[in-house]
Each structure stands twice: as structure tokens, then as C-alpha cells.
Amino acid sequence: RAMELLICGGAGYIGSHCAKILRDAGYHCVIYDNLSEGHRQAVDGFPLVVGELSDADLLANTMRRYRIDGVLHFAAFALVGVSMREPIQYYQNNIGGTASLLDAMRQADVNRIVFSSTCATYGENVPVPITESVPQNPCNPYGESKLAVEKLLRRCDDAYGIKSVSLRYFNAAGAMPDGSIGEDHKLETHLIPLVLREALFPEDRLKVFGTDYPTKDGSCIRDYIHVLDLADAHLQALRYLENGGVTDFFNLGTGIGSSVIEVINTAREVSDINIKYEKADRRAGDPPILVASAEKAKAVLGWVPERSDLRTIISDAWTWHKSHPQGFRDR
Ligand code: UDP
Numbered sequence: 001r002a003m004e005l006l007i008c009g010g011a012g013y014i015g016s017h018c019a020k021i022l023r024d025a026g027y028h029c030v031i032y033d034n035l036s037e038g039h040r041q042a043v044d045g046f047p048l049v050v051g052e053l054s055d056a057d058l059l060a061n062t063m064r065r066y067r068i069d070g071v072l073h074f075a076a077f078a079l080v081g082v083s084m085r086e087p088i089q090y091y092q093n094n095i096g097g098t099a100s101l102l103d104a105m106r107q108a109d110v111n112r113i114v115f116s117s118t119c120a121t122y123g124e125n126v127p128v129p130i131t132e133s134v135p136q137n138p139c140n141p142y143g144e145s146k147l148a149v150e151k152l153l154r155r156c157d158d159a160y161g162i163k164s165v166s167l168r169y170f171n172a173a174g175a176m177p178d179g180s181i182g183e184d185h186k187l188e189t190h191l192i193p194l195v196l197r198e199a200l201f202p203e204d205r206l207k208v209f210g211t212d213y214p215t216k217d218g219s220c221i222r223d224y225i226h227v228l229d230l231a232d233a234h235l236q237a238l239r240y241l242e243n244g245g246v247t248d249f250f251n252l253g254t255g256i257g258s259s260v261i262e263v264i265n266t267a268r269e270v271s272d273i274n275i276k277y278e279k280a281d282r283r284a285g286d287p288p289i290l291v292a293s294a295e296k297a298k299a300v301l302g303w304v305p306e307r308s309d310l311r312t313i314i315s316d317a318w319t320w321h322k323s324h325p326q327g328f329r330d331r
Pocket of ligand 1: 080171189190191192194206207208209210220221222260283286
């Protein structure tokens with residue numbers, strides 16, 4: 001029979017793309033989401049259970065009812081800035097919620113999980129490209145909460161035999177190339193959606209945070225990775241666990257960095273709109289450069305990003321934003 005997967009946070013940005021890719025690969029997916037950030041319209045015909053991560057009973061019952069074989073866990077708060085102001089929320093939801101999910105897995109005898117971790121677990125002043133052996137020393141509650149979960153996952157393998165893969169995403173971006181789903185956050189703080197919003201609705205709101213960094217053009221450098229390449233990594237991680245792989249963690253990036261100014265210039269070319277921006281102060285907590293070494297994921301999982309050149313990422317994001325200027329409200 002096809003493997004049954006529970007996708008926590010499957011109505012959100014990355015989870016909804018993953019669900020579709022996994023279905024194409026032959027898996028059956030059930031979405032579990034509280035719809036706080038997720039969108040019902042992003043759930044493309046999958047069974048949807050609306051519930052909280054803290055509800056271990058509902059989670060365990062859902063796992064039993066659908067005879068779940070594995071879990072993918074995308075459900076978390078993910079904004080560095082908010083985490084500085086609301087650390088309790090981040091610890092409670094991201095760590096407490098995951099503990100509850102793992103408790104439910106234990107009850108329902110589910111022993112495989114792929115977890116969405118982040119490059120924010122590394123912290124500042126790390127050598128680039130960042131390999132997985134760089135010590136993790138996060139500099140904000142968001143990164144701390146994800147690191148705590150990575151540690152808990154290690155403990156859950158030792159104690160209960162739950163096998164896990166933690167995927168440390170760099171900068172997720174892009175959208176389904178057919179424009180059916182894409183990025184739509186209540187509070188948008190991410191660069192590419194904000195650049196494209198300025199293209200659609202010129203309001204002189206776009207700011208480049210910091211133009212005096214020690215980089216080629218003075219703006220920050222990030223490693224942007226297409227959401228479909230992330231989805232593909234989840235597929236490879238599941239296969240790895242199915243084949244008896246041990247608990248492990250992997251960076252998901254391209255090894256190539258792009259500056260904020262390069263992102264804006266590429267968006268100008270793709271949209272053919274002269275997107276305006278102004279120079280602004282640095283944003284607190286932003287490291288100048290974050291670029292992954294993706295060698296381990298390639299060597300162990302056989303994962304190679306295929307849609308993550310900056311132009312493809314921005315073209316796909318543009319297709320989504322142009323056809324859904326108000327996000328999922330346009331569906
Ligand atoms: N950034 C910017 N203007 C914005 C939003 C982001 O200059 O309106 C910069 C930000 O300082 C960082 C990069 O774009 O260097 C990527 O930021 P984003 O919030 O997308 O992702 P992060 O790297 O913080 O996870």
C-alpha cells in the first residue's frame with residue numbers, strides 16, 4: 001500500500017508545496033493544521049484535520065485513524081524579529097508543540113519524522129559556506145527553539161527509536177510554477193514577496209536593510225532555495241528513512257549567495273518594472289552572509305537543487321503574485 005503521511009503545517013507555504021510533490025511521487029497525505037498561518041485554499045483536495053499541535057490526543061487519533069507511517073513537521077512560528085519580542089510564544093509553540101507531536105507519535109507507534117529546521121540554528125560569525133559541522137549557536141529565540149527540537153529528536157531516537165531527519169533550510173522562496181499556490185503570510189517580512197509587492201503596488205515602501213555590509217555591493221547575502229527543491233529534499237529524506245537511514249541533519253541551500261540588490265535587479269528584469277527602493281539601516285540580528293554548503297545532502301540523500309537559480313525562483317514567485325495580488329483571497 002502507499003505510504004500514509006501526516007503533514008503538520010501542510011496548509012502553510014512550504015508544507016502545501018511539499019504535499020503536492022509527495023502526492024505526485026505516490027504518497028498519501030493528510031494535512032494537520034490550525035490554519036493560523038495556513039490557508040484552506042492551499043489544501044488541494046487532501047483530507048484536512050484542523051487542530052493544535054498541543055492536542056496530542058487529536059494528533060494520536062488522527063495518526064491511528066489514517067494509519068500514518070510517517071510525519072512531516074512544518075508547523076512552527078518562523079519570524080526572527082517576532083521571536084525577539086515574543087520568546088515565550090516561540091518556545092511554547094515550537095518546542096512544546098513538537099514535544100506534543102512526538103508524544104502522539106509514540107502513542108500511535110509512528111517512528112519516522114522529517115523536521116523543518118533552519119540555518120538560524122547556526123548563529124552569527126560562522127564561516128561560509130556553512131557546513132553541518134559548524135557549531136550551532138543561535139542568536140535569537142527562533143533559532144534556539146529549532147535547535148532545541150533537533151536535540152529532542154536525537155533524544156527521541158535514543159529513548160523510543162523514532163528516526164528523524166532535520167532539514168536546515170536556508171532562504172525558502174519561489175512558488176508552484178503553474179501559479180496555483182505560493183507565499184501568502186499575514187505579516188510579510190520576506191524579501192522576495194516584498195520586492196514583488198512593490199512591483200505590483202508601487203508605494204515606495206521597499207527598503208534595503210543595510211548597504212554598508214562587507215559584501216560586494218554592501219547589502220546582505222543569502223542563499224535562496226526554491227520551495228520545490230525543498231519539497232524534493234523532503235521526498236529524498238523520506239526515502240532515506242524508509243531505507244533504514246539513521247537520524248541525521250542536512251543543510252538545504254545551493255552554495256550560491258545573492259545580495260539584496262541582486263534580488264531587486266533580477267526582479268526588475270523578470271517583471272520588466274523599475275522597482276524602486278530606498279536604503280535603510282541594518283535590521284537587528286541580520287548576519288551579513290548566510291550561504292550553505294549543500295554537499296552532505298547531495299552525498300547522502302542524492303539531493304541536488306534544480307530550480308534554484310535566482311531568476312527561476314523570482315519568475316515562479318512573480319507568476320504567483322501577479323495572478324494572486326491579494327494572495328489566497330483571490331482564490
Ligand atoms: N531584507 C531587506 N528588505 C526587506 C526584507 C528583507 O533588505 O524588506 C533583507 C534582509 O535584511 C536580509 C534579506 O533581505 O538580508 C533576506 O531577508 P528575509 O527576511 O527574506 O529572510 P531571512 O534571511 O531574514 O530569513
